[in-house]
Amino acid sequence: MTKKIFAILVAVMVCLSMALSASAYTSQYVYDPEYNLSDSELHELNNYAASIENESGYALIFCIISDNGGMTNEEYAEEAYYSYTDSKNAVVFVHNETEKVYNYYIAGDEKGIFSEAVINAMKTAYDTNESYYGGIMGFYAAAETALEAPAYNTAPIGGNAVTNAPDSYVTEFEKVERTLPLVVDQANIISDDVEAELLARCETIAAEYEMEVAIHTTYDFGGLIAEAYADDYYDFNGYGYGENDDGMLVVYKPGEEGEREIYITTHGNGSSVFFQGIREGIITDMKDYLIAEDYEKAFNTYLNRAEEQLKPGTPVIWLFVLAVVGAVVGLLITGSMTSKNKSVVAQNHAKVYTRQGSMVVTGAQDVYAYSFVDTKPKQSSSDSGDDDSTHTSSSGRTHSGSGAKF
Amino acid sequence: MSTLLEQKCPCCGGAVEFNVGAQRLKCPYCDAEFDIAAMQQAEDFAANTVEQINWNSQGSQWGAGETDGMSVYACKSCGGEIVADATTGATSCPYCGNQVVMQGQFSGALKPDLVIPFKLDKKAAKEALKKHFKGKKFVPKAFLAENKLDEVKGVYVPHWLFSCDAVVNATYQAEKYKHWSDSKNEYTETTAYNVYRSGSIGFDNVPVDGSTKMPDDLMESIEPFNLNEAVPFNTAYLAGYLADKYDVDVDQSMNRANERIQASALNAFEDTVDGYDSVSPIQAAMQVANGSYKYALYPVWILNVKWKGQNHTFAMNGQTGKFVGNIPTEEKKAKLIGGLGGAAVGALIYIIINIISSL
Numbered sequence: 001m002t003k004k005i006f007a008i009l010v011a012v013m014v015c016l017s018m019a020l021s022a023s024a025y026t027s028q029y030v031y032d033p034e035y036n037l038s039d040s041e042l043h044e045l046n047n048y049a050a051s052i053e054n055e056s057g058y059a060l061i062f063c064i065i066s067d068n069g070g071m072t073n074e075e076y077a078e079e080a081y082y083s084y085t086d087s088k089n090a091v092v093f094v095h096n097e098t099e100k101v102y103n104y105y106i107a108g109d110e111k112g113i114f115s116e117a118v119i120n121a122m123k124t125a126y127d128t129n130e131s132y133y134g135g136i137m138g139f140y141a142a143a144e145t146a147l148e149a150p151a152y153n154t155a156p157i158g159g160n161a162v163t164n165a166p167d168s169y170v171t172e173f174e175k176v177e178r179t180l181p182l183v184v185d186q187a188n189i190i191s192d193d194v195e196a197e198l199l200a201r202c203e204t205i206a207a208e209y210e211m212e213v214a215i216h217t218t219y220d221f222g223g224l225i226a227e228a229y230a231d232d233y234y235d236f237n238g239y240g241y242g243e244n245d246d247g248m249l250v251v252y253k254p255g256e257e258g259e260r261e262i263y264i265t266t267h268g269n270g271s272s273v274f275f276q277g278i279r280e281g282i283i284t285d286m287k288d289y290l291i292a293e294d295y296e297k298a299f300n301t302y303l304n305r306a307e308e309q310l311k312p313g314t315p316v317i318w319l320f321v322l323a324v325v326g327a328v329v330g331l332l333i334t335g336s337m338t339s340k341n342k343s344v345v346a347q348n349h350a351k352v353y354t355r356q357g358s359m360v361v362t363g364a365q366d367v368y369a370y371s372f373v374d375t376k377p378k379q380s381s382s383d384s385g386d387d388d389s390t391h392t393s394s395s396g397r398t399h400s401g402s403g404a405k406f
Numbered sequence: 407m408s409t410l411l412e413q414k415c416p417c418c419g420g421a422v423e424f425n426v427g428a429q430r431l432k433c434p435y436c437d438a439e440f441d442i443a444a445m446q447q448a449e450d451f452a453a454n455t456v457e458q459i460n461w462n463s464q465g466s467q468w469g470a471g472e473t474d475g476m477s478v479y480a481c482k483s484c485g486g487e488i489v490a491d492a493t494t495g496a497t498s499c500p501y502c503g504n505q506v507v508m509q510g511q512f513s514g515a516l517k518p519d520l521v522i523p524f525k526l527d528k529k530a531a532k533e534a535l536k537k538h539f540k541g542k543k544f545v546p547k548a549f550l551a552e553n554k555l556d557e558v559k560g561v562y563v564p565h566w567l568f569s570c571d572a573v574v575n576a577t578y579q580a581e582k583y584k585h586w587s588d589s590k591n592e593y594t595e596t597t598a599y600n601v602y603r604s605g606s607i608g609f610d611n612v613p614v615d616g617s618t619k620m621p622d623d624l625m626e627s628i629e630p631f632n633l634n635e636a637v638p639f640n641t642a643y644l645a646g647y648l649a650d651k652y653d654v655d656v657d658q659s660m661n662r663a664n665e666r667i668q669a670s671a672l673n674a675f676e677d678t679v680d681g682y683d684s685v686s687p688i689q690a691a692m693q694v695a696n697g698s699y700k701y702a703l704y705p706v707w708i709l710n711v712k713w714k715g716q717n718h719t720f721a722m723n724g725q726t727g728k729f730v731g732n733i734p735t736e737e738k739k740a741k742l743i744g745g746l747g748g749a750a751v752g753a754l755i756y757i758i759i760n761i762i763s764s765l
Contacts, residue, residue: 034597130590139762318759322752330748334740343730346623349673350612350666352630358571361678365582371597378592 005236028084029053030136031063032098036192041133048140056147058113059087062136066098077105078293093122093139110303117174118146121232121394128228137223142394145222145236175245178238182206183299189215201303209310211270212247214239215299219253225250226263231393234265244268245397250282250302252290260290263403271400272389273309279402287406415440421506425644426527442642480507485486493617495523496562496641496649505647507641516651520636520702522564523643524724530556531707531722534729538720544740545733549713556717557710560724562703563625564616564652567633568609568663572671572695575604576690580682588642599682603675607694609667613704614659616652620706621719622662627730628723629705635725649703656699667693 029043029049035043053059061084068076077094084092089108096103102123106114125138154371180204185195198215214234221229224290230251232241240247246268253261264279274282282305289298308316390400415422415433422440423579431440476495496507498503534554577600584595611633615625637643672690681686705724710717713734720731 010470105443171651244695308679319753319756322756323749324752326748326750326752326755327745328748329753330744330746331741333748334544334744338735338737338740340546341542341733341735343761344621344623344627344732347626348666349670350609350663351670351673353609353612354674355608359605359674360607361603361605363575363604364678365602365603366679367600367602369579369598369600371595374594374596376592376594378587 019381029059029061030397031061031065031080031084034064034066035127036064037136037371039131045133045136045140048137052140052144052147053087057087057089058109058147059085059090060140060142060143061085061090061092062139063092063094064132068094068096073101073103074105074241081105081107091119091143093126095126113146114143115174117395118142120396121146121236124238124394125224125228125232129223129226134223138228140328141222141224142232145232172267176236176238178212178240180237180239182212182214182239184214184216187219187252187292189217190295193300197296198299198303199298201388205303205307205310206241209307210241210246211246211310212239212241213303213306214247214249215252216249217252217254221253221261225403226253226261226405227265227391228394230263230265230397230401230403231391232395234267234399235393235395235397240267241272242268244269248274248306250299254290254293254393257291258406261403261405262286262290263401265399265401267397267399271398274306274400276400276402278305278309279400283402283404287334287404291406317363409641413586421645424643426524431645432596439477440639445642446565461683469526470540477508479506481506493619493650494648496644496647496672498646507644517701518564518703519700520567520633521639521643522633522636522702522705522725523633524560524647524705524729525635526707526722526724527529528560528707531558531560531709534722534727535709535711535720538729539733540725542733544736546736549734550684553711553713553718555709556712557708559708560647561620561706561708562647563620563706564650565613565625565702565704566616566652566654566656566659566663567611567613567700567702568667568697569611569699570667571606571608572667573604573606573693573695574671574675574690575674575692576675577602577688578676578679578685580679580685583680600688601679601682601685605675605677607674608671611700612655612663612666613702614662616654616659616701617650618653619650621707624719624721624730625704625706628706628721628726628728631725632721633702636702644703647705654700656701660699664694667694687702 012157028046030037030045032042049060061080063076063080065076071079073094075097076096077092080094081090081092087108089110090106091109091114092105092107094103094105095101104119106119122139122142125142129135129138157404181199183190183195183199190198202213202215216230216233218229224232230249233251234247234249239245239249244267248264248266248270250262250264253259255261262283264274264282266274266279282302285301285305286298289295289301390398391401414434415438420433420581422433422445424430427438431442432438433440433444494508498506535555539545576751580599580601582597582599584597586593613625613629613631615622671692672687675690676685676687707722709720709722709731712718712721717730719733720729722729
């Protein structure tokens with residue numbers, strides 16, 4: 001009898017807990033039959049998607065599957081739309097892990113927000129994050145950004161499309177007019193006076209050198225890595241001067257030691273003017289001021305270095321570099337000349353006295369000893385400068401960048 | 407007093423010399439030429455008629471130790487007393503210029519097995535010195551203008567020639583690398599092998615300088631000599647040149663030969679470990695089998711150049727003509743010109759780039 005009462009109590013508690021967890025969000029947006037996500041992660045993601053639907057009217061469904069039940073992935077995406085939501089406007093994104101393909105189905109999209117470029121941005125945000133949770137968060141953040149900034153809308157895409165190869169995600173980016181100022185202190189760490197002063201300098205630089213040099217601070221990268229966040233912020237907010245959107249943007253996330261993050265992204269002519277060495281030099285020069293929370297000096301240093309680099313003529317640093325390289329080459333040349341004056345050298349071998357054909361190898365054994373595989377991550381997250389590789393942002397545009405975490 | 411061996415002309419009695427061009431003995435007084443073997447016979451015949459002249463010293467006696475490392479000879483031609491280093495084997499008389507060979511230095515156990523006769527004469531050595539200075543940079547102008555060729559001497563330098571089979575047992579660690587990557591990581595697979603090699607390799611006539619008067623690095627720098635042109639030793643070849651007997655014995659010289667043979671033997675066996683991306687020796691041992699040695703005289707022209715009271719020695723292989731010798735160099739000036747000149751060129755490039763970019 002005691003056992004029965006205990007069993008009934010357990011069953012009631014399980015039902016209650018399921019009901020409570022389900023009540024946190026009204027409907028499900030993330031489907032994870034393979035249990036790649038923990039319950040709490042699933043809960044948060046569904047809440048995030050629910051808030052997006054509440055604000056925009058768009059249901060964003062994300063399915064991670066390994067089996068499409070005999071359907072094509074496109075059919076699966078469409079079927080998921082009809083099964084999982086009643087929303088008129090929806091995007092269903094399906095990641096088939098077994099086939100390693102991504103497919104999507106767009107329903108409605110009355111505002112024409114989900115262009116191929118936006119879908120690609122969402123897909124890249126998912127792809128560039130190492131965890132499923134971070135990836136799907138990035139996917140929703142990218143979608144939210146698109147829903148909040150409809151300025152770059154393009155004609156809606158009808159029906160579904162198949163994009164299997166990574167290259168097919170690189171599409172032409174629709175240019176956006178900048179509405180934000182060149183200094184956006186979202187983290188609110190810069191005083192108003194200083195912000196006004198920095199903004200004035202940024203605008204002067206843009207007018208004088210035809211290059212937009214911008215500043216952005218934030219506490220939240222929206223689940224994206226610094227590089228993706230900075231690139232997206234630059235692209236989707238229309239930063240950059242002229243037709244090529246030439247410019248440089250520094251994004252800074254304040255925090256405790258080890259959590260502060262800075263990333264400088266460049267585009268167009270900005271990438272050639274502010275090359276890796278310059279970007280890393282700027283970050284190095286700013287670091288101490290950022291740690292000391294002297295943001296006036298930190299961002300003025302950023303603008304000073306940018307101006308130095310933009311001034312007509314080759315930057316003075318090249319005079320030093322060329323002089324040092326010249327001196328080294330000169331020393332090598334004169335060293336080679338003087339070495340010819342010394343011809344007395346002891347002979348430490350007797351090769352010339354080897355008896356021809358006398359070498360006999362009587363024993364030769366090559367015995368396998370051991371083997372091991374050394375694995376190195378492609379992208380380092382150390383506090384030094386990141387890679388210099390030119391990369392493609394989620395918009396499909398080319399950026400260069402350097403960053404540091406300290 | 408040691409016995410002197412002079413090569414006298416059977417025609418006029420003048421001192422004959424070994425002639426490089428003719429590779430025969432020649433009398434500088436009557437131009438008669440003699441084959442070395444025929445000359446030897448003539449000397450044997452005349453041996454009984456040679457009169458020994460002894461002179462009594464009337465000066466003060468040498469003090470204890472003063473004559474250490476010194477030998478005194480009497481010139482058979484003019485009777486002049488020749489004071490020479492204890493190792494001198496052939497020289498010329500300072501009074502009559504007669505070419506003399508101290509026979510005792512090259513007799514019995516001290517007799518060299520081989521000699522490579524001079525093929526190049528003094529004129530060629532002087533020409534080679536001029537050529538050696540030509541085109542050299544950062545040589546003090548004063549050296550080129552003021553240097554004085556103090557002495558040019560043809561010397562037969564004693565060398566020990568070592569031959570052996572080097573028996574090698576060696577272990578190497580060899581590695582192969584394979585690289586690949588995926589979207590997130592770069593992978594390097596290292597496969598290591600223990601590689602064993604054993605065998606032997608022969609070396610013939612590895613020379614080691616047997617004279618302390620000659621710097622070892624100078625003698626090694628003019629190698630190699632072509633031993634195919636060596637002939638059995640005959641004092642006749644020494645006429646007209648200086649010659650030393652060895653003062654570094656075979657046991658002392660052996661270490662240097664071993665060093666050189668070991669380096670080459672181990673290299674040769676390491677070269678057999680192929681097909682790997684890296685090879686490093688773990689353990690290598692060499693033993694010598696069938697070792698033998700010879701004593702030979704090698705022809706070397708020594709040229710002493712004096713400048714600012716300092717002696718600069720140059721050497722030429724008397725057989726092949728290979729010429730070596732360090733030339734005084736203005737190192738500081740070279741560094742200054744290289745560094746500042748290079749920096750100036752760099753700055754000039756910077757200015758040109760700026761001018762072009764401002765156009």
